[in-house]
Amino acid sequence: MVASLCLGFWLFLYPLGTSGCHFAKTKSPIGQTSVVRACLGAKDDLPSSLRTRIGRCLIFTDEDLHDDKILFESLEKLPLELARELGIPPQQKWVKVYIFSDSQSFRNYLDTTYPGLPKRRAYFFAKKRAGGLAEEMQVLTLRSDRLLQDLRHELTHAMLHSAFGTVPLWIDEGIAEYFENEPNCLGLNRAHLGDIQSDWSGGRIPNLKWLESLTSVNQMGREEYRESWAWVYWLIRIHPGGKDMIQAYLADKAQPTKAIGFAQILESEQNDFEFQMMEMMSRVNIPEPGNSISKRGGSPP
Numbered sequence: 463m464v465a466s467l468c469l470g471f472w473l474f475l476y477p478l479g480t481s482g483c484h485f486a487k488t489k490s491p492i493g494q495t496s497v498v499r500a501c502l503g504a505k506d507d508l509p510s511s512l513r514t515r516i517g518r519c520l521i522f523t524d525e526d527l528h529d530d531k532i533l534f535e536s537l538e539k540l541p542l543e544l545a546r547e548l549g550i551p552p553q554q555k556w557v558k559v560y561i562f563s564d565s566q567s568f569r570n571y572l573d574t575t576y577p578g579l580p581k582r583r584a585y586f587f588a589k590k591r592a593g594g595l596a597e598e599m600q601v602l603t604l605r606s607d608r609l610l611q612d613l614r615h616e617l618t619h620a621m622l623h624s625a626f627g628t629v630p631l632w633i634d635e636g637i638a639e640y641f642e643n644e645p646n647c648l649g650l651n652r653a654h655l656g657d658i659q660s661d662w663s664g665g666r667i668p669n670l671k672w673l674e675s676l677t678s679v680n681q682m683g684r685e686e687y688r689e690s691w692a693w694v695y696w697l698i699r700i701h702p703g704g705k706d707m708i709q710a711y712l713a714d715k716a717q718p719t720k721a722i723g724f725a726q727i728l729e730s731e732q733n734d735f736e737f738q739m740m741e742m743m744s745r746v747n748i749p750e751p752g753n754s755i756s757k758r759g760g761s762p763p
């Protein structure tokens with residue numbers, strides 16, 4: 463699941479009004495990334511000492527990330543993975559990523575700026591701004607041993623939002639869960655798989671119509687996150703034509719008047735589609751720990 467919960471709500475912000483400091487560019491050895499000394503000021507106590515570019519992401523930190531070659535390479539390749547797997551077009555909009563150095567400054571910022579948010583390790587915001595300015599996409603997170611997974615998860619949300627606008631919560635989270643692990647995992651989340659197989663053994667039955675009715679992250683617990691992941695995993699890796707169905711669905715959601723529910727689409731194909739999904743996913747073997755599977759336990763709230 464998400465270790466990081468994502469907030470798909472809309473906020474209105476005024477322009478950030480950064481100072482006009484000059485940046486001294488330095489060459490990065492990694493792809494198109496570059497790091498600059500960012501003299502942006504301590505605006506809102508956001509991390510601001512260093513600015514690093516990875517593709518369409520501007521990453522702001524107070525500590526240099528360049529030792530983390532794995533993180534850089536993984537984030538650079540993420541758009542290619544989404545394009546290859548689901549035909550999601552490359553992100554055109556910029557996303558600002560703020561990585562706090564410690565949990566105290568992270569919580570202080572959130573409590574001051576967005577009081578009442580549920581406590582999570584990472585957030586994605588799409589903010590409408592006043593005055594007809596283009597919306598701003600922002601990821602807030604903190605350094606942890608799950609930083610890479612959290613960033614892959616939140617940036618997947620950003621790419622989906624950039625391509626399709628606001629998409630239904632279950633598929634937004636399911637796809638983010640699918641891509642949060644390294645590509646050699648092939649979307650498989652060991653913890654999710656084990657937990658959901660236990661859910662089903664205990665009598666829980668997947669219910670896509672219920673998932674589709676959820677509109678707020680506050681309605682989503684661990685079970686909902688892993689079931690969202692299971693639907694996406696099943697569609698991409700097991701169901702013939704599942705990828706095409708996801709692509710068509712996302713494209714339709716960009717034109718809401720044409721949209722119908724995913725459960726309705728699957729039901730028209732097979733009445734007992736939920737049972738079929740459960741049966742097939744129950745037969746997927748849980749890999750041994752460390753065998754091409756995420757190290758993270760991955761769980762939402």
Ligand SMILES: [Zn+2]
Nearest residue numbers: 464467468638
């Ligand atoms: Zn999320």
